[in-house]
Amino acid sequence: MEQPTSNRRLVTLGMMLGIFLAGIDGTIVSTAMPTVVASIGGLSLYSWVFAAYMLFAAISMPLFGRLSDIYGRKRFFYIGVVVFVLASALAGAAQSMDQLIVFRAVQGIGAGAMYAIPYTILGVIYPPDQRGKAIGYGSAVWGVSSVIGPLLGYLIVVTLNWRWVFYLSVPVGIVAIVLVSRSLEETTGEVERQVDYGGALALSASVGAILLALELSESSIALTGGLLVVGLGSVLAFIRIERSVRVPILPLSLFEDRVFLITNAVGFFSSFVIFAALTYVPLFVQSVYGGAASAALAVFPISIGWSGMSFVSGRQVNRFGERRLIVTGAAIMTASFVAGAFWTASLSLLAILVNVFVMGVGMGMITPPLLTTIQNRLGTEQMGLATSSQQFFRNLGGTIGVTVLGIVMTLVMNDQLDAVPGVSDLGDLQRVLLDSSTPPDGLTLVLTEGLTTVFAVSFVICLLTFGLSVYLPPAHAQAQDVPSGDD
Secondary structure (H helix, E strand, O other): OOOOHHHHHHHHHHHHHHHHHHHHHHHHHHHHHHHHHHHHOOHHHOOHHHHHHHHHHHHHHHHHHHHHHHHOHHHHHHHHHHHHHHHHHHHHOOOOHHHHHHHHHHHHHHHHHHHHHHHHHHHHHOOHHHHHHHHHHHHHHHHHHHHHHHHHHHHHHHHOOOOHHHHOHHHHHHHHHHHHHHHOOOOOOOOOOOOOHHHHHHHHHHHHHHHHHHHOOOOOHHHHHHHHHHHHHHHHHHHHHHHHOOOOOOOHHHHHOHHHHHHHHHHHHHHHHHHHHHHHHHHHHHHHHOOHHHHHHHHHHHHHHHHHHHHHHHHHHHHHOHHHHHHHHHHHHHHHHHHHOOOOOOOOHHHHHHHHHHHHHHHHHHHHHHHHHHHHHHOHHHHHHHHHHHHHHHHHHHHHHHHHHHHHHHHHHHHHHOOOOOOOOHHHHHHHHHHOOOOOOOHHHHHHHHHHHHHHHHHHHHHHHHHHHHOOOOHHHHOOOOOOOOO
16 A cells, blocks of 8 residues: 555654554543542542553454454544544543443543554555654654653643543544545455454453453452453353354464564563553652652653654664564663662662663664564555554553562562551552652562562563564565465
């Protein structure tokens, strides 16, 4: 789908706006949520505002990717933006926390398209030798939107009203649709128009049940176990369905391809550790240095390093090759988490900020080359499948990593938390840090031990990521055709 240069620039701008919508949502909403709770109540349901969004985004992401290959990416970009914008407007008008959670779930469905379709369209309208640069732009926009989200959210809450945090999506979405409608020329490929509804349902049930089990893991062991059984049963049903249908939603033959398997595994494990760092480093910094401002400051270096290096690595893909950049990025991440495993309460804030910045640099060096690798491997006809699979496994890795490493952190700190007044788990810990400018005695040492253990486990995961990346074949081998599974 070759585009005239002028049209391509407009399409790219439209895609950047779509990526901006999805990227800014998490951080801007997080900033506004305390004000939202004060306005409409529902503190006990606080976490579900985020969980509902993430759950439905994860479920819809691979479905949007595959359907866009069959029926056209432009159509599903429209659908994703419209669903996201309408749900955002409804969320802004919510009168209760229950309503807000429902609208956030619908917003998550639209976000599933925003995670996958813009990068898919960029991969299609740019030739292989320019895809890395285009994807680097997208990754940089994502990082910048995440960085400015908290500040923009604060300004909106202070100067306008928390509802405008959601209403902001409406004009941005409208502009994105107008740009794409006037500039993107598209014809669908030769993929057979047959939708694997059974596979889609089984995949949605498996992902939904497993992620919901993780979300409820600390509240009900019986419910968590039941959901895991449902999730694993749905996985088996999905495999059985995919082996029997003519046009599978996710061809199982792809898991026999080394490039597909390694790129998605590297995306999963790198996200596993980086999102845990984004979640738990602020707790440590706030405990040691006090104040919510220092906690927010700890997140910026990761985002800046990630977005900045994504821009650079995307532009340098053709010069150095995807494999070399991915291997180097994995090595940098490994070294940064080794350093994190030796943090102490006496470490300077500057040293911590430099350390987490390097974590972000490693992740940024990995992200665009991973996506261009799998896009080039599967080709234009399966561009949606290639892109959504990478985004899906990264999202899944981040969600599981935050939960699993949170459990590791809690287990390490469990015996010592009993000695800290008012704190028995991570939930209590977060509330104490939010409510008190001076952390309770002993909390710093407990948190240091917990976080350094998380970093030590993350180091092992990074070593695995590095080992997998080394086995990526050279670029000329990656370009070979891969069976689509549609025959």
